[in-house]
Amino acid sequence: MPPATHTTCYLVGPTAGSGALLVVDPATPYPDHQAILLAALADEAAAGREVAAVFLTHHHRDHVAAATAVATARGVPIWAHAETARRLPDIPIARHVEPDAELAFGAARLRALFTPGHAAGHLCLLDPASGAMIAGDMVAGIGTILVDPSEGDMAQYLASLEAMLALAPRMLLPAHGPMITDAPGKLREYLAHRWMREAKVMAAVATGAATPAQLVAIAYDDTPRIMWPLAERSLRAHLVKLERDGRVVEDGDVWRTVA
Secondary structure (H helix, E strand, O other), X not given: OOOOOOOOOEEEOOOOOOEEEEEEOOOOOOHHHHHHHHHHHHHHHHOOEEEEEEXXXXXXXXXXXXXXXXXXXXOOOEXXXXXXXXXXXXXXXXXXXXXXXXXXXXXXXXXXXXXXXXXXXXXXXXXXXXXXXXXXXXXXXXXXOOOOOOOOOHHHHHHHHHHHHHOOOOEEEEOOOOOEOOHHHHHHHXXXXXXXXXXXXXXXXXXXOEOHHHXXXXXXXXXXXXXXXHHHHHHHHHHHHHHHOOOEEEEOOEEEEOO
């Protein structure tokens, strides 16, 4: 999906010698691409680096489509948060990863950070040794992340960004787009962007009761019109948060400020 067209699958483990690998978000639904991934994993195994498990950051199909194929081919379990497992009844998830769990495979140790907001069961992985954090869909190397109110939560998303920042990662490895070398800077940028957008949404509602389709023209006036249907979903997530904060109220599909 634009602006980044692929989902990155990460292999965590030694780059030379022998050891165990963790496969994170094997995503492709295409048999020819899956064959390339499976061949690469077979080459790793032949070099002494065998897959220990498959790890899913969350349940969206652009992150999980090859999970069963990889797990079956390599004879390994799939790990994910319980909320992710609940949303993927067709994928055999063997381990429910708890927040702050330490994932050990071979000599590697990763910390699982529970980061709901974009998705209910979202997990990030921090490598304390390098300061690298596999960020899933919490951030993107290009653009921003959609928080859709149908399954996301803006307040949780903001809290999760704060939790990521508190761990002081050095770099972020997103599922979409290139590596982010200044992790704290990017996380602060994302937080500032969301607070800016919330202020614009609040200001838009304050101009008078209006529907989300009317509000998006004001709150997202800096966004190309072609993106407004997608922006409206994000706007609704902000409105839900503002309603919980007691600042706006919905009447039908019309939103107004609280008197």
